[in-house]
Amino acid sequence: MELLMEEGKPISGGDLAQRLGVSRQVVVQDIALLRAENKKILSTNKGYLLHLEKREEESSFVRIFKTSHKTEDTLEELNTIVDYGGRIRNVFIEHQLYGQIEVDLIINNRLDAAEFMEHLESSKDQPLNILTGGCHYHTVEADWEKNLDFIEAELKKKGYLL
DSSP, rough: HHHHHHHHHHHHHHHHHHHHTTHHHHHHHHHHHHHHHHHEEEEEETEEOOOOOOOOGGGEEEEEEEEEGGGGGGHHHHHHHTTTEEEEEEEEEEEEETTTEEEEEEOSSSHHHHHHHHHHHHHOOOOOOGGGGGGEEEEEEEESHHEEEEHHHHHHTTTOOO
């Protein structure tokens, strides 16, 4: 917990393991135990991140967007959201067999979006929306509701919004 608090940005499981002198599996197990104690630890494609609750005066607006597109349009979708001041918390799908499947993303800017795409392109894995014919949801936060309105209008204009 101390390392996650001090770092303030995601730390990979391998990096945590190295710093603590344990195996990556021990880190995974310890993170699960900490979550069981209601510690707010997010797992992102960049590593583990401690989610600190915002103070009342730092509150933001949140909206869930239901979208659909081809995998090759993912970067354009992400950039559209961050270009209008959105911060993408997660992606989730509604799977017929398994129910809701959710993954924390924490994409705040174009650099984060590009890094996510690099991981996607270098991985043998497929994005979640492959399981649902392109349909997926993003929880997006912004400092102003007007930003979310712009994001919604632009996603609709590009044909991504359902």
